[in-house]
Amino acid sequence: MAYDPTRLEEKWQRYWEQNATFRAEIDPARPKYYVLDMFPYPSGDGLHVGHPEGYTATDIIARYKRMRGFNVLHPMGWDAFGLPAEQYAIKTGTHPRVTTERNIENFRRQIKSLGFSYDWSREIDTTDARYVRWTQWIFRKLFERGLAYEAEVPVNWCPELGTVLANEEVIDGKSEVGGHPVVRLPLKQWMLRITQYADRLIEDLDDLDWPEPIKKMQRDWIGRSEGAHVRFPVLGHEGIEIEVFTTRPDTLFGATYMVLAPEHGLVEAITASDQQTEVKAYVDRAARRSERARMSNSGEKTGVATGAFARNPTNGEEIPIWVADYVLAGYGTGAIMAVPGHDQRDWEFAQKFGLPIREVVEGGNVEEAAWTGSGCATASDFLDGLETDAAKSKMIEWLESENRGAGTVTYKLRDWLFSRQRYWGEPFPVVHHEDGSIALVPESDLPLVLPELDDFKPSGENFEAPLTRVKDWIETTDAEGRRVLRDPNTMPQWAGSCWYFLRFLDPMNDEMPWSTEAENYWMPVDLYVGGAEHAVLHLLYARFWHKVFFDLGLVHTREPFQKLVNQGMILGESFRYYDDDLADEGKDSVTRYRSKDIRETDEGPVAKEDGRALKARWIQLGEVAYDDEGAPIHPQDAELELERVVEKMSKSKGNVINPDDVIRKHGADSMRLYEMFIGPLEKAAPWSTDGIQGIYRFLQRAWRLFHVGDDEQETFQAPVAGLGTDDQRRLTTQTILGVTEDLEAMRFNTAISKLMVFSRDITKDAPLPRESAEIFTLLLAPMAPHLSEEIWLLLGHEDTLAHEPWPKADESLLVEETITLIVQVNGKKRGEIEVPSDVSKKDAEQKALTVENVLKTLDGRQPKKIILVAGRLINIVG
């Protein structure tokens, strides 16, 4: 039989399933290894080639670790609540549950077709009532601990989506999903007190084996800063003080004015009567300006004086109080002391409005720019002469002893806005009493399931969730028969993914979310692989919940994910041109442009010729035509040359590769190997339709190592008995060492290249020996499991190779009697010499100096110095 991936892959996938080959059970006698993928949201588009990249990497590690004797937990599931299903429901009336089930079905089929070694008996679905029950159970715990609370907060309301979004889900004033505009308004919402864990979320990063940039992004996101709170009394308003936060208490003597954010609560109270109109106008305007507009002209400072003054507590100076939107209401206290000498923003503001600038730290020239570095304090009374750090401490001491302020820590991280005005999510397990108090739904009543609904539209105008309309669900009675209201909000999609890695440990448990026994054995996750887009959101939220579980005694590790790897994106090759059909009318008179005839401007692409506005267009991958030189051209217009662009795959760009097609044509093993071969896992790389051919050829060559005859009449040929020649044994040993090292370091691309070298050279001078044949099959198995299992069977083994021990290398075979040394003169290669492997420096030198080319280059000069690098080279300096 010729190599027929479809036949083999179906056969072995069936075998693994029927024999439960990858079922994982707790076994205290063996070391465990938990390897996890970020589980997918099952979208309607199905899998794209990007998904299997990370899944293949974890699968190779899972299979490799099994062969190394580990008890491997490798599960898969579905993060299935989410906006797309709900939006599809709004459009078509199809219930999200129906869409979700269909999509899961398709995802499962596709993922299974790649032959991953998941323990499917542990499959979970976050929308399953048996799962939702425990998500709600966890919410109860959060509520009981005071970590969940309701608050009237300014939220990001997205009219288009009809819901609020977390700060993290808003990018440049637009929703991360769909790019719809977002406005700020105050609403009552569920919040989770993640800020209480801010310090631990920073500190515990230190011991994690994560990419440094991801750790840094998390630290920056939490944004811890140390400083002081200082209270400034307002003149003429007995008892009113403005509290500010500063990281530079050492510059207090340089504070020459103060600024309140427009939203600050004291603005109205302190504004002088003759400034009322102006201040009110400014505040109103700031409220109307979206976050985006405020940021876009960040350079230009605006503001207005309140006419009020405050007293600087250190020197008694009276300083003016302004209102300006460069001070953010949500950070610190929403008010600042302005030190224009030593803060660039204050400096710019002071320049524009003619406020005094004073130097209180030496080191710069405050006439020209703010000096934000450290230095000796000056013009600061009792701080004079102290270095910045000492001055800070001294000032905090003074503030505390005078009761004017105190040292403190502030974070950029806000509490987590945890409710959404959506249908397709977990309902909150709470009821609201008529007196406004909140009670938890008793544990025995969980899960609280979603009521049925026909119309999924958000009721946009009142900022209400769709569930508000289900009166007979919302209105209910509690155990004592009192009328109570359920909460119409649902949890955000993050809720399910905050703890799914724990549910995998014990997915059928209906007594507890997971058992202590399972948690003790399996946790933490040893390897977690997923996209870098989850660097802050998912990973921060999941770490937060995990720490709460730790405090509750539900888990025994501080951190859930010991090692994290971000896989790079697989990019697509697309073919672009431009036209002037801006309104997409498809009219006949459209003019098309080659990429070289356009120019990018801030407003978008324009024609170089006449500057008219253009729109980018793409030709679908399969429809591109080629001219005689092989250059891509428009299928209907041979004159129109297309531009090859490597970019993220998307439907609109026509560059999406469907894994089903790839598997049909070349098989799952080829797909797996190709994705691992195109480059380092962490790096983005373009999909190449030609490239997979090379991998397919390699697998065919591997197959033919064990077969004779032509395509029609190929029969298995058993390897010859024994260990083979010395060269064969050496090559086999080198391959074991190389592949093992590469797999340990997750360098799959170089591991594959070593197997290619083996398959090319092993039969060069002698037929394939059994020893090498078996070793090769086992080394290839984690990467191309279907092909390897079939060969293993042909070699006469009855059982799967999934639990065969990993080959051991006999390193003594690598020791050679003679080696080749490179001979360099002044660092340049001039020849080679054969020497005994334990050659002395003297002997090597003597021999090197007989090489004709070396003598010629030296041209009679005496060697000044000789460097011998054992086993590699000898360098003669002369």
Next chain:
RNA sequence: GCCCGGGUGGCGAAAUGGUAAACGCGGGCGACUUAAAAUCGCCUGGCUUCGGCCGUGCAGGUUCGAAUCCUGCUCCGGGCACCA
């Protein structure tokens, strides 16, 4: 603006102080074939007066020796962005 990551053949890439370009794609030549495909073998950085010379974004530096370490610049990708 600030902070990361990166720049090596026509392309994906190897090599992290010691022979630059392993492995693969693409291209060329040859074998097999009536022919083609498939397969197998060899060649494939540039220049060359055939001795060599040049070559890892650019300019310097450290070193016997630098893609690798250091300084400055440049371009590309990502993150953050008035956080006091």
